[in-house]
């Protein structure tokens with residue numbers, strides 16, 4: 783245990799809550815965008831197809847934070863972000879790093 787490792791202070795908790803609120807907002811926006819896109823395109827041949835190899839993409843969630851569409855083909859393994867998901871990932875990462883290394 784080093785001196786740098788300590789529990790959340792009240793200030794940390796405040797920022798943590800703010801981050802959570804922002805992430806929830808971003809998540810809501812991404813979900814709405816996704817639902818709209820799905821309604822328009824889910825019956826199309828290209829829906830959820832990998833643009834590189836044509837495999838059917840699988841949706842996966844990482845750390846309950848960000849959802850990606852992953853190509854199941856071992857030779858390809860492409861990962862695709864829906865609109866807004868990359869933003870969520872970057873924000874979550876920033877907030878996490880900020881908490882570890884201090885602002």
Ligand SMILES: [Zn+2]
Nearest residue numbers: 832835853858
């Ligand atoms: Zn692929």
